[in-house]
Amino acid sequence: MIDWLDETSLDFPPSHHALGAETDAPGLLAAGGTLTPERLEAAYRRGIFPWYGAGQPPLWWAPDPRMVLQTANFKLSRSLRKTVQRFAAAPGCEIRIDHGRAAVLRACASAPREGQNGTWIVPELQAAYLAWPAMHSVETWMDGELVG
Template identity: 45%
Template structure:
């Protein structure tokens, strides 16, 4: 078995992402910590943490990478009808703690969003780096949500949940169009799924992904304030 680089908590570094294993796809390194500095360094280099409670911190950079180009989300006719009915209201950064905990609890296959991860991303949120997106129904109840990390003109989606039919799709449409308006270059979806592909996501090589990141993470977006409500134009 190929040995993986071990990262000491007091050493702020990562091996190059292209040294990740093919099997399991993208596993790059073990160890380190979840400090804001390390997490930002990871995302800037196309790396993210993914591990369970009984494992050390594992760092990943899969190849290929699933992304969604802002503004290129696919809107089916049925979804457009839902959007035009304005059954949902979309907000950002209204209840980050609630969103990340619901992302953790609404996964039938178990979760990698451990208490350690919740604490780490909550700190990133306090620093204005991690954000939540909320979907509210007409009764004012939470219908879905997502959280992720924004660096420069790149948004890294971490996890999403849906408590009501079409809530996650409505969220993806709004987020995609808002990121486009802000001049974002990509939304990282990490690993492909049938749901993401049906919404217009695609896969690109790790090298292409890293090339986009190199230019995008230091570029200034057109807006920095995520604390507002989005509306879908009729």
């Protein structure tokens, strides 16, 4: 059984209360609540994220294990460094930060997914992410067109 979140509180149940691997929804922690920048901040600080489809209430997930990228420990391999350098030297290639956040969300939401109909990046979630100042995008542009 999962908790139903109060509309006004930013509290989440402990992550270890998430449904286990033996269930149909491993990692599902809670449902409901509102999608506000404050709730997103509270969730992500605890390793919890929203993931749901159109017509569903917000579903909050805390799967175990979670992938955490330790950027301080990241080591760029020689082959990846060469690939990045070739890419960066291509005419018309640009890497931009936060230039097209809304366009990135729309593109991700509309990308076809094999075996899936629709998207979890529903309009309500897009609006919440765009209102959240902590959400950033790293974008690839070729000849002035967003490509990744």
